[in-house]
Amino acid sequence: MAMIAKDPHIKKEVTIFNHNGNKMKTEDREIDIIARLEEPLVVVLGSVLDEEECEALIHLSKDRLQRSKIGGTREVSDIRTSSGAFLTDIENDILARVEKRVSTIMGIPIEHGEGLYIMNYKPGQEYKEHLDYFAPTSNAASNNRICTLVMYLNDVDEGGETFFPKLNFSVCPQKGMAVYFEYFYNEQMLNELTLHGGAPVVKGEKWIATQWMRRKKLN
Ligand SMILES: O=C(O)CCC(=O)C(=O)O
Numbered sequence: 132m133a134m135i136a137k138d139p140h141i142k143k144e145v146t147i148f149n150h151n152g153n154k155m156k157t158e159d160r161e162i163d164i165i166a167r168l169e170e171p172l173v174v175v176l177g178s179v180l181d182e183e184e185c186e187a188l189i190h191l192s193k194d195r196l197q198r199s200k201i202g203g204t205r206e207v208s209d210i211r212t213s214s215g216a217f218l219t220d221i222e223n224d225i226l227a228r229v230e231k232r233v234s235t236i237m238g239i240p241i242e243h244g245e246g247l248y249i250m251n252y253k254p255g256q257e258y259k260e261h262l263d264y265f266a267p268t269s270n271a272a273s274n275n276r277i278c279t280l281v282m283y284l285n286d287v288d289e290g291g292e293t294f295f296p297k298l299n300f301s302v303c304p305q306k307g308m309a310v311y312f313e314y315f316y317n318e319q320m321l322n323e324l325t326l327h328g329g330a331p332v333v334k335g336e337k338w339i340a341t342q343w344m345r346r347k348k349l350n
């Protein structure tokens with residue numbers, strides 16, 4: 132497994148994600164590390180979910196979907212026009228397996244997670260650029276989010292990229308792949324560079340599953 136060469140003279144901030152090389156092993160699946168940007172850390176992952184898992188997550192969310200809300204106050208807003216559902220309080224083997232894998236990928240116990248959030252975007256729907264962490268003035272900031280994994284559950288015919296405007300970088304949704312990024316740096320400027328959004332879907336639809344992790348356990 133190739134390691135990233137570290138120059139001791141370059142001061143690099145500590146990251147949460149602790150996988151190097153081109154593959155990572157989880158309990159039940161080998162995941163491909165396809166591309167990475169170092170600071171802030173943004174990692175593109177392949178082979179995270181198989182077909183059956185993607186379909187099961189979509190299916191589990193179908194009769195729970197509601198217009199997505201944003202922020203600590205959970206308001207409906209033009210910033211996010213998709214529909215979504217948290218897969219919490221569901222007993223399902225596939226969901227449990229996926230949650231375990233997500234926790235291994237992110238290197239954080241699942242108790243720090245808010246539950247998988249499934250989102251569906253129809254043509255024209257989008258999630259405008261935003262930061263995933265809560266503003267310091269928000270109540271939720273006392274146990275703030277520190278990293279995100281967005282998993283793509285289907286192929287989008289056109290549009291729907293996850294874009295990072297300050298990094299001039301975007302990820303095209305491909306079924307079973309994912310993008311991971313973190314914003315737990317001491318250097319606040321690095322956190323702000325994780326500004327991102329979901330570009331409008333042009334053709335087809337887009338399904339994703341997002342896991343946001345908090346600094347401490349929830350509840
Ligand atoms: O739709 C996307 O690609 C991005 C989703 C996102 O930003 C989020 O779930 O926090």
Ligand SMILES: [Fe+2]
Nearest residue numbers: 261262263327
């Ligand atoms: Fe986001």
